[in-house]
Amino acid sequence: MGLTRNGKKGSVRRATSSEGFGSASTYSNTSSFGSLADLGNDSSVDDLGNISVVVRVRPLSEREIQRNDDTIIQVVSHEQIMMRPDVKPNGQSALSGAQSTFNQTLTAKTFTFNSVFDQTATQSEMMDKSGVGRVIAMAMEGYSTTVFCYGQTGSGKTHTLTGPPHLDKPDPFSEEHGLIYRAFVHLFDRLKENTKSDCTYIIKASFLEIYNEKVIDLLNLSTFKKPLQVRWSRASGGFYVENLFTVECEEFDDLLAVLEEGMRNRAVGSHGMNDYSSRSHTILTVHVISELQASEEGVYLSRHGKINFVDLAGSEMTKKTNSQGKTLEEANNINKSLMVLGYCISQLSDPRKRNGHIPYRDSKLTQLLSDSLAGNGITLMVACVSPARSNLSETLNTLRYAARAKHIRNKPVVVMDPREALILSLKRAVMALQEENVHLRNLIDLEKSTSQQPERPLTSVIRSANSEQVSLTGAALDTPRLSELPAHEAHQLLHSLLQENRALRKENADLYSLREALLRQQEAVTKHNERLIKQIEVKNIILEFITNKLLCNFTDGGEQRNDEERIQRK
Numbered sequence: 001m002g003l004t005r006n007g008k009k010g011s012v013r014r015a016t017s018s019e020g021f022g023s024a025s026t027y028s029n030t031s032s033f034g035s036l037a038d039l040g041n042d043s044s045v046d047d048l049g050n051i052s053v054v055v056r057v058r059p060l061s062e063r064e065i066q067r068n069d070d071t072i073i074q075v076v077s078h079e080q081i082m083m084r085p086d087v088k089p090n091g092q093s094a095l096s097g098a099q100s101t102f103n104q105t106l107t108a109k110t111f112t113f114n115s116v117f118d119q120t121a122t123q124s125e126m127m128d129k130s131g132v133g134r135v136i137a138m139a140m141e142g143y144s145t146t147v148f149c150y151g152q153t154g155s156g157k158t159h160t161l162t163g164p165p166h167l168d169k170p171d172p173f174s175e176e177h178g179l180i181y182r183a184f185v186h187l188f189d190r191l192k193e194n195t196k197s198d199c200t201y202i203i204k205a206s207f208l209e210i211y212n213e214k215v216i217d218l219l220n221l222s223t224f225k226k227p228l229q230v231r232w233s234r235a236s237g238g239f240y241v242e243n244l245f246t247v248e249c250e251e252f253d254d255l256l257a258v259l260e261e262g263m264r265n266r267a268v269g270s271h272g273m274n275d276y277s278s279r280s281h282t283i284l285t286v287h288v289i290s291e292l293q294a295s296e297e298g299v300y301l302s303r304h305g306k307i308n309f310v311d312l313a314g315s316e317m318t319k320k321t322n323s324q325g326k327t328l329e330e331a332n333n334i335n336k337s338l339m340v341l342g343y344c345i346s347q348l349s350d351p352r353k354r355n356g357h358i359p360y361r362d363s364k365l366t367q368l369l370s371d372s373l374a375g376n377g378i379t380l381m382v383a384c385v386s387p388a389r390s391n392l393s394e395t396l397n398t399l400r401y402a403a404r405a406k407h408i409r410n411k412p413v414v415v416m417d418p419r420e421a422l423i424l425s426l427k428r429a430v431m432a433l434q435e436e437n438v439h440l441r442n443l444i445d446l447e448k449s450t451s452q453q454p455e456r457p458l459t460s461v462i463r464s465a466n467s468e469q470v471s472l473t474g475a476a477l478d479t480p481r482l483s484e485l486p487a488h489e490a491h492q493l494l495h496s497l498l499q500e501n502r503a504l505r506k507e508n509a510d511l512y513s514l515r516e517a518l519l520r521q522q523e524a525v526t527k528h529n530e531r532l533i534k535q536i537e538v539k540n541i542i543l544e545f546i547t548n549k550l551l552c553n554f555t556d557g558g559e560q561r562n563d564e565e566r567i568q569r570k
């Protein structure tokens with residue numbers, strides 16, 4: 001690819017492997033708090049669903065340290081996080097003297113997630129333990145996947161996804177690279193491992209932002225003036241962005257160029273809580289299209305997986321961020337779209353409401369995330385929080401949303417329409433062949449019984465083959481919908497059907513030749529019979545002639561004897 005904009009090629013550099021990304025070290029827990037007994041519990045341990053939720057706690061910022069802000073977050077285990085606003089660093093109770101209305105906010109709370117990362121977690125630990133590897137593997141299998149970062153402004157979302165702001169000209173071996181860069185490295189490593197298989201992959205990427213409810217293509221500057229439209233596709237049953245520029249990426253560098261170009265063009269501003277605050281939501285989509293040769297006859301299966309990397313703008317209390325003018329308008333739009341997102345998440349997490357109306361259309365963000373939240377995808381939510389007491393209510397809100405998101409249940413499917421169609425057509429062909437097979441065998445049995453010929457070796461061979469053959473199709477027809485089958489099972493089914501189809505075709509061809517042979521034999525026997533009948537007829541005629549002759553002779557002889565007797569008597 002040559003990604004160009006304004007005649008310039010995107011700045012690219014090469015990183016061929018995951019060198020420099022060391023293996024993860026162990027988690028560490030800060031245990032500056034007292035006993036864990038008698039704590040409120042907002043969520044329970046849940047089985048790993050299609051939406052997994054991890055939490056990352058960033059370190060206290062310079063501003064927070066200067067303000068003497070204290071830490072109210074404790075990572076209890078790899079899966080549990082606890083808020084202890086009721087205890088001050090000196091061990092005193094924060095409740096003493098506090099107004100009773102605040103007491104509820106000040107009680108300790110524990111939350112359980114798929115993973116929890118404390119302030120010391122490195123970028124490489126995030127990559128290795130958050131589940132991004134699973135997301136990439138699923139995208140390569142053909143699933144639609146999403147990694148999105150959620151949290152208040154300044155909580156570390158952009159840091160987690162792309163790294164710190166000064167990583168504009170990234171060193172390929174920097175420890176500070178975020179999940180996106182590491183995911184690219186991981187993806188290309190996996191693709192290289194796959195070069196020996198029959199599967200070929202095509203990688204494409206697009207990068208958009210939602211700024212003040214307008215969709216802008218970060219790889220196409222003209223859309224800054226003329227934003228893109230979000231449309232509903234009846235065919236795919238989801239929302240899509242019309243005319244979004246999608247770049248084919250043959251190499252790692254091409255994908256990196258897309259990331260760098262988009263990061264340069266996205267809206268960033270400064271406010272009281274973050275010097276490099278994202279003023280828009282961004283969605284970087286990596287499409288992983290795979291083609292697998294399914295049969296020697298040149299049948300190809302294509303699967304369309306994708307990974308959406310979503311960097312949400314952070315919710316902000318405009319009083320705290322001192323937002324004014326343009327920044328205030330941005331903050332209002334950000335808060336509004338996040339409110340709609342929060343509402344959709346809470347509806348979807350409630351089993352009584354998830355099948356009702358979900359207001360995706362109330363914001364561009366929820367329209368474009370609808371598939372990740374409730375559709376057929378697999379989603380990893382990274383909730384980012386600040387450990388500071390001054391951000392108590394924002395952190396509590398984030399953890400509550402994250403806990404709700406964990407209860408959402410969706411149904412992942414491989415996007416494989418052409419394959420499904422192929423499987424169905426193969427099943428139909430197998431059924432037709434089986435019917436033909438039964439019909440042929442009946443015909444042969446009939447012919448055999450009429451010709452009364454001894455069973456020939458070919459018949460017995462086919463007989464034994466038939467009795468040993470197990471029909472896969474019959475079983476397959478009873479299976480649940482193909483779309484519900486895991487990819488590898490669908491693959492197996494397809495291969496079995498192809499095999500069974502080939503075996504049936506061969507068997508039917510053998511049956512046809514056997515039938516031909518039997519017909520020929522029958523014809524020969526009939527001809528032979530006809531010849532015999534003719535011979536018998538000829539012999540009958542001769543016999544009749546001889547008999548007549550004999551009779552005549554006998555009659556003539558009798559008359560002669562009578563005459564002689566008469567003469568003798570005379």
Ligand SMILES: Nc1ncnc2c1ncn2[C@@H]1O[C@H](COP(=O)(O)OP(=O)(O)OP(=O)(O)O)[C@@H](O)[C@H]1O
Nearest residue numbers: 058153154155156157158159164274277278313314
């Ligand atoms: N885990 C971390 N380790 C070190 N520094 C961090 C970490 N997380 C965030 N930071 C720093 O905190 C600051 C704010 O982080 P970042 O810009 O990623 O927040 P954000 O959630 O994306 O904010 P916004 O919503 O305003 O865009 C940055 O300077 C970032 O480098």
